[in-house]
Amino acid sequence: MMGPAHSLSGAAAWLGVGAAAAAAGYPMPWPVLLVGALISAGAALAPDLDHKAATISRAFGPVSRWLCEIVDRLSYSVYKATRKQGDSRRSGGHRTLTHTWLWAVLIGAGSSAAAIFGGRWAVLGILFVHMVLAIEGLLWRAARGSSSDVLVWLLAATSAWILAGILDKPGNGADWLFDAPGQEYVWLGLPIILGALVHDIGDALTVSGCPILWPIPLGRKRWYPVGPPKAMRFRAGSWVELKVLMPVFMVLGGIGCAAALNVI
Ligand SMILES: [Zn+2]
Known part of the structure; x- marks a missing residue:
């Protein structure tokens, strides 16, 4: 999928978690619902840091271009080092290491650890990075073009600052789900x-599949491209994505949001 569909699905998923959490007796204060949805929308662009044309690889100027280079090389060497006989030969790292459940868990756990041990500035950093990505993903067209980069960064920095200020107020959710002393903001890893x-x-869901299960081997493959039967797959950026999936994500997100806030 392309950036906007990824971001929308990320936001909708967190709103769904909000609905489930409310049903399970851990209702999210509204700032957690909002900030989590934005973080998840941003985090849903992050795995493509292994591709230099991806939004995330361009979103932070030379810093992200350099990171992208490193991540691509790292992914490719991990692929080569761990492939089994059944895995195909490839020439780059796109859609390998960063597209696995293990990567998702490590990045999320790393962010939670940073929030605990790094204090306020770490929280602000995590918020800033994900606000930039959420703006790029959700306001796709408006955020295009290199001249708008600085504006996006300013907007993200301002909103990170304001949102952290709101979350910090008692009862607003810095300690949602993890409420022991010193566990403020541990939940930030979850939307990531x-x-x-x-x-x-x-x-x-797209034509080439995704090796989500790595490093768990499946038959002769360790990088098994998980996906539905071929006939149900679509091309990234196709009409299915724009005209069917994106509206569905919006509706589901709206329902999740209403349920999470106990409106329905
Ligand atoms: Zn991807």
């Missing part, structure tokens, strides 16, 4: 894991 997984599932 969710966004990455939703990205992988979205990619699995």
Whole structure:
């Protein structure tokens, strides 16, 4: 899928988690619902850091271009080092290491750890990165073109600052789900894991599939391209994605949001 569909599905997934959490007796305060949806929308672009034409690889100027280079090389060497006989030969790292459940969990757990040990600035950093991505993903057209990069960064920095201020207020959710002293913002890792997984599932629906299960081997493959039967797959950016999936994500997100806030 392309950026906007990935981001929308990420946001919708978090709103769905909000509905499930409310049903399970852990209702999210509205700032957690909002910030989680934005983080998940941003995190749903992150796995494509292995592709230099992807939004995330261009979103932070030279920093992300350099990171993309490293991630691509790392992914490719991990692919070569762990492939089994059944895995095909490939020439780059796109859709390998960063498109697995293990990567999603490591990035999410790393962010939670950073939030605990890094304090306020780490939280602001995590929010800033994901706000940039959420703006790029959700406001796709408006955020195009290199001249708007600085504006996007400013908007993301301002919203990260404001949102952190709101979350910090008692009862607003800095300690949602994890409420022992010192566990503030541990939940930030959850929308990050969710966004990455939703990205992988979205990619699995496209023609080439997605090796979500790595490193768990399946038959003669360790990088098994998970996906539905061939006839049910579509091309990234096709009409199915724009005219069917994106409206569906919006409707589901709206229902999830209403349920999470106990409106329905
Ligand atoms: Zn991808």
